[in-house]
Amino acid sequence: MKTPLTPLDAVLRALALRPERPLLEEGGQTVSTAQFAGRTARLVTLLREQGLTSGGHVLLISPNSGDALLAFHAVPLAGGVIVPLNPAFGDEALRFLSGHADPVLALVDAAHLPRVAEALHKSGVPTLPIGAGSTLAGRLAGVAPAPLALPDRLDEDQPISINYTSGTTSDPKGVMLTHRGAFVNLANMLYHLDLRPGSVFLHALPLAHGNGWGCAWAVTAAGGTHVTLPELTPERLRAALLTGRVTHLCASPALLAPLADAAAPLSLPRPVRLAVAGTSPHPRLLGTLQAQGFEVLHSYGLTETSALLTLTDSADLAGLPDAPAVLARQGHPMIFGGQVRVVTPGGAPVPPDGATPGEVVIRSNQTMKGYYKNRAATRRALQNGWLHTGDVACVHPDGRLEILDRAGDLLSVAGQTVSSVEIEAVLYRHPSVREAVVVAAPGEGGGGDDLPVAFVTLHPGAGVQPRELLDFARPHLPPHALPTRIVFAPELPKTASGKVLKHALRAQARARAGGAVGD
Structure with missing residues (x-):
């Protein structure tokens, strides 16, 4: 016998076991497994009443919250595909991707609803406000719970989620992750993280980022407790x-x-x-x-x-x-x-x-x-x-x-390939350095050579100067790999998932071309 591989099997098992154990902690409140399972069952009903059918895309725009976790469980159990967008994306990106994803329904945190309400309305996408200040709890109380079971005719090779890697409108990349892939990810996370009944998992990553690296489902499957901090x-x-x-x-x-x-x-x-x-x-x-x-x-x-x-x-x-x-x-x-x-x-x-x-x-x-x-x-x-x-x-x-x-971050300096990570690793050795990112600025004369430029943030109270950092790095790097400039910044520009926006730093480096060692 062959049954589809999906993380939902393990989720359903967990929701049926030990109904009294805490499944969610949020804002000082604890939600038991039985309470969470009941809310999930009612949201499945509500989603279907709103028109969700098998394979339909459900947009989710929310910080890490109990309602967001509820959506990660209810949407696939209702047969849908969850499309989580990080609310840290800009307004234009949210509006664009809200259309690109072809949702049949949207679950949007009430605080972020004004950013996309008009675009969703023009597209005819029904919207359910969720989170603090929403009426979701009241609406769930007014519907009957659906039986918690795998969707009919579930295909393990069909998407369980579509996760956008950025908010760009030029080359949108909505990654289609399948039930089978999410199941294997679940197995890896359970084994290597050693998640167990009683584990308490703090969601520091945005759930929109790879479904919280798969932990939206893995923590539930293990019998653990989710802890959410919407504004981390x-x-x-x-x-x-x-x-x-x-x-x-x-x-x-x-x-x-x-x-x-x-x-x-x-x-x-x-x-x-x-x-x-x-x-x-x-x-x-x-x-x-x-x-x-x-x-x-x-x-x-x-x-x-x-x-x-x-x-x-x-x-x-x-x-x-x-x-x-x-x-x-x-x-x-x-x-x-x-x-x-x-x-x-x-x-x-x-x-x-x-x-x-x-x-x-x-x-x-x-x-x-x-x-x-x-x-x-x-x-x-x-x-x-x-x-x-x-x-x-x-x-x-x-x-x-x-x-x-x-591949695009390697530098060509004096005819040799230099890894920016190699230079960053040396700068990180200095105790004052909190973050160090090296990018390429164009060399003089347009000859094709790059000039390494380091952008650095410091720990609070640190008093090191750019030239001191350069002197610190000199014994550990070949001369051609030494940064030509070290730029101190209070913070580095980052994506919604916390990765440094190197293209923004490259633009700054080009604008500062010809500057001194320290800026």
Whole structure:
């Protein structure tokens, strides 16, 4: 017998077990499994009454909230495809993507509804306000609960979600993640995060970002408790961790960097299992997090791979003399991650020498179905059964992957290829540096050479000067790789998911061309 692979099976099992256990904590209130299951069943009814049929797209625009989690459970159980858009996208992007996604229904947080209400009305898309200040609770009370069961004729190869990787209107990439891929992601997260009944998971990532790296479903499936903080700041993250309630966390280096401020040391009251992924974190940051009590998993993945796909587990590195450097690598494929290779432009595997760069290509059950209504981008990404990521990496003798850069982020300096990550890693060694990002500015005379420009944020109270940082970096870098300018900034421009907007920094670097070492 063959039944479709979907995370919904595990979700339904969890909703039927231990009805008294806490499933959600929000704003000081606790929602039991029985209460959450009842709300889910009623929302399934309401969605169908609003016209949702099998395969219909349901737009979700909401910060991390109990109602958003409710949507992640009810929409696919009603047979729909959830399309979460990060409210941190700009108004124009939200309006554009709200149309591009072809929704039949929209669930929009009441605070963000004015941003898209007119566009949805013109498109004839019914809208259900959710979140604080909405009438969702009253509307749910007025409908009968639907039986909680898998949708009829569920196809594991059909999308469970469409996740937009950015808010751009020029080349929209709505990643279609399937039930099968989400199931494999669920299995990986349950195993590697060691989620269990009683786990308390703090949602620091936007749920719109790869479905919270799949944890929208994984935490429920494990019998754990979701903790939501709709407006997450470094201060609120710190306060939540200091309660001693949180056992698990997924976060980007940008969100974690403020926790490493030496002027405000953090000591966790209990160990917290942490999956960190995104831009490559410096070993110093990872080491600080370990010293604070985090059990660090350093991962790599893309929205196109249902989020995380590889990892290095700090627990596996005990006794290694170079453990901090190894933890900074993105590691091996997860237990069900599939095949991850690093290849030359001709397609041959690079030697495992820890130096030769190549492109990361992936063949995995977690790989996307394609980009919604973007065949050209799908053809570029999926070639001969492999996902071409555009990420540049090397492979170490122990088989671990190390991301070096995006293909477009490598610099050509004095006729040599330089990784911006290599320069950033040196700058990160300085104790005053909180974030460091290196981009290319055009060289003089239009000869094609790049000039490395470093944009740096500092820990509060740090008094280092640009020339001091340059002198600090000089012994650790070849002369051609030294930044030509170091620009201090209070904050770096970031995407809605916390990744640095390098194109914005490149534009600044071009505008500042010819400036001094320090700006």
